[in-house]
Amino acid sequence: MNADPSTDPARDAEQTALEPERLLPDALLETFRERAAVYDRENRFFDEDLADLRELGYLRLFVPTEMGGLGVSLLQVTRLQRRLAGAAPATALGINMHLVVTGAAVVALRRGLESARTILEQAAAGELFxxxxxxxxxxxxxxxxxxxxxxxxxxxxxxxxxxxxxxxxxxxxxxxxxxxxxxxxxxxxxxxxxxxxxxxxxxxxxxxxxxxxxxxxxxxxxxxxxxxxxxxxxxxxxxVGPNGEPLPFGIFGVFELLLASVYIGIAERAVQVGVGIATTRRSVTRGIVHADDPDIRRRLARAAIGCDGAVLQIEKVAYDLDALGAAQAVPGATDHGPRWSLHFSGVKARATEAAIAAVDEVLRSSGGRHYSRGSEIERLSRDVRAGIYQPSDEESVQSSYARALLGEVGAER
Structure with a gap:
């Protein structure tokens, strides 16, 4: 997981071949999107998506190349997961868990936990975690x-x-x-x-x-x-209790960053759909397309602003985690020391709230038809809310920040 591919021309060529648009082309994503509506309606597992992702090598994204994997950085996996989530949110969330385990194994191995190699070997052999x-x-x-x-x-x-x-x-x-x-x-x-x-x-x-x-x-x-x-x-x-042991540290970091990526991917897709609706939907009363309505414009702008801010945060912390333990210094990377856990949980909580707010803005701007089942926006508005129930939530993040600022409740001052 080299966070600065430009320092290695051979790796740069490999990583370019794995850019999100190349590994997950538009045609495949459209197939995933069509299936997503069916899976949601029938409440069934994404078997066909999983088969396609397995064939692409998606289960081996984090597995080092010398072990038969693709050796992709966490930063690039966050981008892939945003793209996948925009087509099939539940598929992205499900496959996230395999990626959390394998990504955490890479982080833990870099921090000296040799047993984590077992996870990567098994993933290379085709096991699904x-x-x-x-x-x-x-x-x-x-x-x-x-x-x-x-x-x-x-x-x-x-x-x-x-x-x-x-x-x-x-x-x-x-x-x-x-x-x-x-x-x-x-x-x-x-x-x-x-x-x-x-x-x-x-x-x-x-x-x-x-x-x-x-x-x-x-x-x-x-x-x-x-x-x-x-x-x-x-x-x-x-x-027992908070600690910086290699495996919990790796799980915590990769879990939070990939969750944040999935929910922002949903929101980015919602904005894209909302723009399409605004440019084609007309107000009969005023004789204008909704793209010219100042209220609609403000709603979509707020949604996009929230998404952009969250993406920048996700990518910065992912870049920094990629660089942690690298053999040589990585330009622009930061070791956050005791604040790693705050950044992991804070990015996830802020991204989730930004994603929900963005999807809601799109829903409000798109008209009553999109309150009906069968609308992609309606489905995205349900899927994005799952982030409320996954750690770290706003309450736990605020508690952690308060503890870092003020100490434990009742502590002597």
């Missing part, structure tokens, strides 16, 4: 778990618990998940284990995904009942 971290009521997410891990004599663990929002449920072949290993003496000695599960005994995907939007992602509940994580599938153990 899902992301099993979310739990009902667990606001700490990566940094705590309600799921329990019982140690086995072989050095592995048996996991018991329930994971929610497990995207790719019908298709994944590997699940990266975490659980709490009870400490021997007190809660202070508790640790978390991160590792890989395969489908099989003790792992059940429930058919319970029937939602307002993002329906094709099929992010069903996963029930773990003594699911075996063998010793060779353990990736890391970490303390």
């Amino acid at each position: 899902a992301f099993g971290i979310s739990e009902a009521g667990n606001e700490a997410m990566l940094f705590d778990a309600a799921t329990t891990a019982a140690p086995r004599q072989d050095g592995g663990y048996e996991l018991t618990g329930i994971k929610i929002f497990t995207s790719l449920s019908p298709a994944w072949t590997r699940l990266v998940t975490h659980a709490k290993i009870a400490g021997a003496d007190d809660a202070a000695s508790d640790r978390l284990v991160f590792g890989i599960l395969e489908r099989g005994e003790g792992v059940a995907s429930l058919d319970d995904w029937d939602t307002h939007g993002m329906r094709a992602s099929q992010s069903c509940t996963t029930r773990l009942d003594g699911a075996v994580m063998p010793a060779e599938a353990v990736l890391a153990t970490t303390p």
Whole structure:
């Protein structure tokens, strides 16, 4: 993930061949867009999209070239995901989870976690990764778990618990998940284990995904009942609570940036559609096209301004994360030190809110016909709201910033 391809002419040529418009051409995106409406209406998984993406090598975007992958930078993957989300939001959100796992493995490997190489090797071999971290009521997410891990004599663990929002449920072949290993003496000695599960005994995907939007992602509940994580599938153990360990750090950063990219991709598509509507829709009363209506113009301008600002933030933090751990200094990159987590969560929260606001502006400017099912704008307006429920939300971001500025509540001043 070289953040400055211009320093390497050979890599520059490779990356140019992987520009979003080349890897995801307009004709393919139009096919995805047509399917998206069907998947949404029928509440079914994006099997055909997945097959096409697999054929393109999309599952190997982050896998280094020497391992048989495409070796794409995080910055370029954010651009690809924005483009894909503009055609098929739920497909983009679903495949995001595989990309989060593989992208996080690259970041963690750069930070010294050799076990992360296993993820990249398996992805190179064609495995599809899902992301099993979310739990009902667990606001700490990566940094705590309600799921329990019982140690086995072989050095592995048996996991018991329930994971929610497990995207790719019908298709994944590997699940990266975490659980709490009870400490021997007190809660202070508790640790978390991160590792890989395969489908099989003790792992059940429930058919319970029937939602307002993002329906094709099929992010069903996963029930773990003594699911075996063998010793060779353990990736890391970490303390409970916020920490900068390589794997949680990589997951947190890549997860937030790719989520932000998906939601801004939806908003960018909404603006594009809104412009098309405004230039063709006429006011019978005033005898003008809506593109000449000052209120419509302001709404679409506000939507575009919000999208542009969010894209700049996403790309800057992605560029900086690409550069972290690089063999040589990368021009213009910043190591954010203790503020990395604030930037990761802040970018996602701001991008999500900007995306929702932009889609709403387009919806308001486009007329009552687009309140009806079958309108692309209507579907985008539902899909974009899924971002409210994915970390980090506004409340947690504000809490983190307040803690950084003011310390813990009740702390001595």
